[in-house]
Amino acid sequence: MRAKTIQLLHYITGLGILVAGGIHLATVFLLSPYEASMSFDGHPLSVIAVYRNLFLAATLQALLVLVAFHGFNGLRTILSELHQGPTYLKLLNAVVIAAAAVVVVYGTRTIVIAHLLGNA
Numbered sequence: 001m002r003a004k005t006i007q008l009l010h011y012i013t014g015l016g017i018l019v020a021g022g023i024h025l026a027t028v029f030l031l032s033p034y035e036a037s038m039s040f041d042g043h044p045l046s047v048i049a050v051y052r053n054l055f056l057a058a059t060l061q062a063l064l065v066l067v068a069f070h071g072f073n074g075l076r077t078i079l080s081e082l083h084q085g086p087t088y089l090k091l092l093n094a095v096v097i098a099a100a101a102v103v104v105v106y107g108t109r110t111i112v113i114a115h116l117l118g119n120a
Helices: 003-030 034-038 047-052 054-082 086-119
Strands: none
Touching: 003 054, 047 054, 047 086, 054 086
16 A cells, blocks of 8 residues: 555544544443443453443444554554665564554454353
Protein backbone atom coordinates (compact mmCIF):
# COMPACT_ATOMS: atom_id res chain seq x y z
CA MET A 1 0.00 0.00 0.00
CA ARG A 2 1.08 3.55 -0.59
CA ALA A 3 2.07 5.70 2.37
CA LYS A 4 -0.77 8.13 1.62
CA THR A 5 -3.37 5.34 1.81
CA ILE A 6 -1.90 4.00 5.05
CA GLN A 7 -1.96 7.48 6.58
CA LEU A 8 -5.60 7.92 5.53
CA LEU A 9 -6.45 4.58 7.18
CA HIS A 10 -4.61 5.77 10.27
CA TYR A 11 -6.84 8.85 10.46
CA ILE A 12 -9.99 6.79 9.78
CA THR A 13 -9.13 4.31 12.53
CA GLY A 14 -8.50 7.19 14.93
CA LEU A 15 -11.98 8.51 14.20
CA GLY A 16 -13.35 4.97 14.44
CA ILE A 17 -11.82 4.59 17.89
CA LEU A 18 -13.69 7.69 19.06
CA VAL A 19 -16.99 6.43 17.62
CA ALA A 20 -16.63 2.83 18.84
CA GLY A 21 -15.41 4.03 22.23
CA GLY A 22 -18.41 6.35 22.55
CA ILE A 23 -20.79 3.55 21.61
CA HIS A 24 -19.07 1.23 24.08
CA LEU A 25 -19.32 3.75 26.92
CA ALA A 26 -22.94 4.49 26.05
CA THR A 27 -23.70 0.77 26.13
CA VAL A 28 -22.05 0.29 29.52
CA PHE A 29 -23.17 3.44 31.31
CA LEU A 30 -26.26 4.87 29.64
CA LEU A 31 -28.33 1.96 28.33
CA SER A 32 -28.47 0.14 31.64
CA PRO A 33 -28.72 1.49 35.17
CA TYR A 34 -25.28 2.47 36.42
CA GLU A 35 -25.68 0.53 39.67
CA ALA A 36 -26.64 -2.62 37.75
CA SER A 37 -23.73 -2.36 35.35
CA MET A 38 -21.20 -1.79 38.14
CA SER A 39 -22.54 -4.14 40.82
CA PHE A 40 -20.77 -7.45 41.09
CA ASP A 41 -21.25 -10.05 43.79
CA GLY A 42 -17.55 -10.67 44.38
CA HIS A 43 -17.49 -13.93 42.44
CA PRO A 44 -14.35 -14.19 40.26
CA LEU A 45 -16.42 -14.63 37.09
CA SER A 46 -19.01 -11.95 37.84
CA VAL A 47 -17.30 -9.40 35.58
CA ILE A 48 -17.62 -11.82 32.65
CA ALA A 49 -21.42 -11.61 32.94
CA VAL A 50 -21.16 -8.19 31.27
CA TYR A 51 -20.17 -9.97 28.04
CA ARG A 52 -23.63 -11.54 27.73
CA ASN A 53 -24.59 -8.44 25.80
CA LEU A 54 -23.61 -9.27 22.22
CA PHE A 55 -23.62 -5.58 21.27
CA LEU A 56 -21.10 -4.83 24.01
CA ALA A 57 -18.90 -7.70 22.84
CA ALA A 58 -19.12 -6.39 19.26
CA THR A 59 -18.04 -2.89 20.31
CA LEU A 60 -15.12 -4.41 22.20
CA GLN A 61 -14.14 -6.33 19.08
CA ALA A 62 -14.35 -3.19 16.96
CA LEU A 63 -12.22 -1.31 19.49
CA LEU A 64 -9.69 -4.13 19.51
CA VAL A 65 -9.25 -4.11 15.73
CA LEU A 66 -9.21 -0.32 15.44
CA VAL A 67 -6.78 0.23 18.32
CA ALA A 68 -4.49 -2.57 17.13
CA PHE A 69 -4.24 -1.12 13.62
CA HIS A 70 -3.92 2.46 14.82
CA GLY A 71 -1.38 1.69 17.53
CA PHE A 72 0.81 -0.65 15.53
CA ASN A 73 0.72 1.64 12.51
CA GLY A 74 1.85 4.53 14.72
CA LEU A 75 4.65 2.38 16.08
CA ARG A 76 5.61 1.36 12.53
CA THR A 77 5.72 5.03 11.51
CA ILE A 78 7.97 5.95 14.44
CA LEU A 79 10.33 3.03 13.85
CA SER A 80 10.50 3.72 10.11
CA GLU A 81 11.75 7.24 10.89
CA LEU A 82 14.61 5.89 12.99
CA HIS A 83 16.20 3.91 10.19
CA GLN A 84 15.73 3.82 6.43
CA GLY A 85 16.34 1.18 3.83
CA PRO A 86 14.17 -1.20 1.82
CA THR A 87 15.22 -4.35 3.69
CA TYR A 88 14.64 -2.73 7.08
CA LEU A 89 11.22 -1.40 6.04
CA LYS A 90 10.10 -4.78 4.66
CA LEU A 91 11.19 -6.52 7.84
CA LEU A 92 9.59 -3.81 9.98
CA ASN A 93 6.29 -4.09 8.09
CA ALA A 94 6.28 -7.88 8.42
CA VAL A 95 7.02 -7.79 12.16
CA VAL A 96 4.40 -5.10 12.84
CA ILE A 97 1.73 -6.92 10.83
CA ALA A 98 2.51 -10.19 12.63
CA ALA A 99 2.42 -8.53 16.06
CA ALA A 100 -0.90 -6.80 15.29
CA ALA A 101 -2.37 -10.07 14.03
CA VAL A 102 -1.31 -11.88 17.21
CA VAL A 103 -2.90 -9.16 19.37
CA VAL A 104 -6.17 -9.24 17.39
CA VAL A 105 -6.38 -13.05 17.39
CA TYR A 106 -5.64 -13.29 21.12
CA GLY A 107 -8.07 -10.48 21.94
CA THR A 108 -10.79 -12.02 19.80
CA ARG A 109 -10.25 -15.35 21.54
CA THR A 110 -10.59 -13.64 24.91
CA ILE A 111 -13.79 -11.82 23.91
CA VAL A 112 -15.36 -15.02 22.54
CA ILE A 113 -14.45 -17.05 25.62
CA ALA A 114 -15.77 -14.35 27.94
CA HIS A 115 -19.00 -14.14 25.91
CA LEU A 116 -19.47 -17.91 26.05
CA LEU A 117 -18.70 -18.02 29.79
CA GLY A 118 -21.09 -15.13 30.38
CA ASN A 119 -23.89 -17.09 28.68
CA ALA A 120 -23.19 -20.24 30.69
